[in-house]
Amino acid sequence: MIKYIVVTLSLSFSIYALAQDQNNLVPNSSFESIEGKFKKLKQISAAKEWSSPTALNADLFSKKKEGPIGAPVNMYGKEHPKDGDNYAGIVVYSYNNKTPRTYIQVPLMSALTGGLDYCVKFHISLSDLSKYAVNNIGAHLGVDPLTLDSKGDIIFNNRKEFSNVVKDASNKIYIARYNWETVCGTFRANGKEKFITIGNFYNNKDTKYQKLKKLANFQGTQRPEAYYYVDNVEVFMIENPSDCDCMMGAKKQRESIVYHRDFADNGEEISVEEQLKRLTVYFDVESSKIDDMFRKSLDKLAMLLTENPELNLQLNGHTDKKEEEAIKNDPENELLVNLGIYRAKSIKDYIVKKGISSERLITIDAGPDQPAAPGLSMLSLAKNRRVEFIITK
Known part of the structure; x- marks a missing residue:
């Protein structure tokens, strides 16, 4: 569930x-x-x-x-x-x-x-x-x-x-x-x-x-x-x-959602690929900061890599469509332009501090073009602001 x-x-x-x-x-x-x-x-x-x-x-x-x-x-x-x-x-x-x-x-x-x-x-x-x-x-x-x-x-x-x-x-x-x-x-x-x-x-x-x-x-x-x-x-x-919302078109306060999934532990064995899928990390709007709720998941990821020394990962940092619009509005903003890669690097830095070699982790800016959920609702956008883990050879 x-x-x-x-x-x-x-x-x-x-x-x-x-x-x-x-x-x-x-x-x-x-x-x-x-x-x-x-x-x-x-x-x-x-x-x-x-x-x-x-x-x-x-x-x-x-x-x-x-x-x-x-x-x-x-x-x-x-x-x-x-x-x-x-x-x-x-x-x-x-x-x-x-x-x-x-x-x-x-x-x-x-x-x-x-x-x-x-x-x-x-x-x-x-x-x-x-x-x-x-x-x-x-x-x-x-x-x-x-x-x-x-x-x-x-x-x-x-x-x-x-x-x-x-x-x-x-x-x-x-x-x-x-x-x-x-x-x-x-x-x-x-x-x-x-x-x-x-x-x-x-x-x-x-x-x-x-x-x-x-x-x-x-x-x-x-x-x-x-x-x-x-x-x-x-x-x-x-x-x-x-x-006449005079914050519109400049900067406007809006609600954001940090998406998170908890999986019930019923003792069943699951593949490494499925474990990695369940460990996907989600982010707040225009942020690469790791939310505290994901630190437990990242500790599990570090343990998984420790137990499987042959396992190398590609960290894909995704952004949402609204963040893509923000980049178009502010193309000189380095934090926005590199948001996907910054998200992936924040995860990599965390894992490396847990003793995992940086050579086992590749970071990729995946951008907004591979959404995990369709549409522009707050929940859909929240599902798309993420870092996924892909096994590499």
């Missing part, structure tokens, strides 16, 4: 809701649809529907390009797209206003309905060569498009204008240079809002900034500005403000 022991923990993870994607009012929300020639900087208008409201255009970057407009590496830094192949780039602050700010703007697929609530979110990443990081990055929702004929900053001065700017509730300084952060908030429509514009609408004295040191491992000269990449812009209707 098999028992299931479930341990619930709070952990971070990225998740998206398909329904939100389907109801998104932002056309070409991740800048994937390109029209016309796209060869240089200041070409945000190459992304279908998108433009800049001032005389100085924002930038567009693509994995399909190289050099200044490439991705992940370009003239401002290095960042993988949050979604698809492309993302935009804007200046939101410069020291002593030496560099004009840039903005991105797009008409919504339909105007907002007065009295209804909408969730507004987009993702930003600070470029590696920015000397400054700032707060006050937001999205303006208006009936008419914003316009400025010159190269300059769009600065609001009255409360009514600011009431149409959606910022994250924390309004923190966004300092992440290796990953995407979410700007997210709710907006109650007055009615007929048709355009969304992203940027910084506050003057420098009201904008908090943090001066950053240049990254040691990145070539190039720091720029005296705050330059952010932008991707995956969303506006969708919600029934209640609480339905």
Whole structure:
């Protein structure tokens, strides 16, 4: 008889809701649809529907390009797209206003309905060569498009204008240079809002900034500005403000399950292969730490190897599909990218400390493509976060 022991923990993870994607009012929300020639900087208008409201255009970057407009590496830094192949780039602050700010703007697929609530979110990443990081990055929702004929900053001065700017509730300084952060908030429509514009609408004295040191491992000269990449812009209707989960798309607390099996000892003899199958070790979300409940099983494994000196094992470290998504969202995260092999190595290290030669143990990153259970339920995912033991010759 098999028992299931479930341990619930709070952990971070990225998740998206398909329904939100389907109801998104932002056309070409991740800048994937390109029209016309796209060869240089200041070409945000190459992304279908998108433009800049001032005389100085924002930038567009693509994995399909190289050099200044490439991705992940370009003239401002290095960042993988949050979604698809492309993302935009804007200046939101410069020291002593030496560099004009840039903005991105797009008409919504339909105007907002007065009295209804909408969730507004987009993702930003600070470029590696920015000397400054700032707060006050937001999205303006208006009936008419914003316009400025010159190269300059769009600065609001009255409360009514600011009431149409959606910022994250924390309004923190966004300092992440290796990953995407979410700007997210709710907006109650007055009615007929048709355009969304992203940027910084506050003057420098009201904008908090943090001066950053240049990254040691990145070539190039720091720029005296705050330059952010932008991707995956969303506006969708919600029934209640609480339905706008502003942790979604960044890091969200979710329940995880550490799966465990107990087998009744009825005295029957079982093969070594079956013993190894029963000794499979399971892991928590995005973790390679051995849970205490498996130490007894690993002690049995060490004993089995001691009693069978001819036995050599391959340790296959598996991940689940959600962890695979997390890697795509954060491809520079070494712990995530190597999670499968780290799980296998944690088991190997434990067994070696019990006196087993390391030469008898091979570690393999098996990834997410050999699931032990189908589906994406918490239990199925928990069964797939595992290390299995395979006999080798």
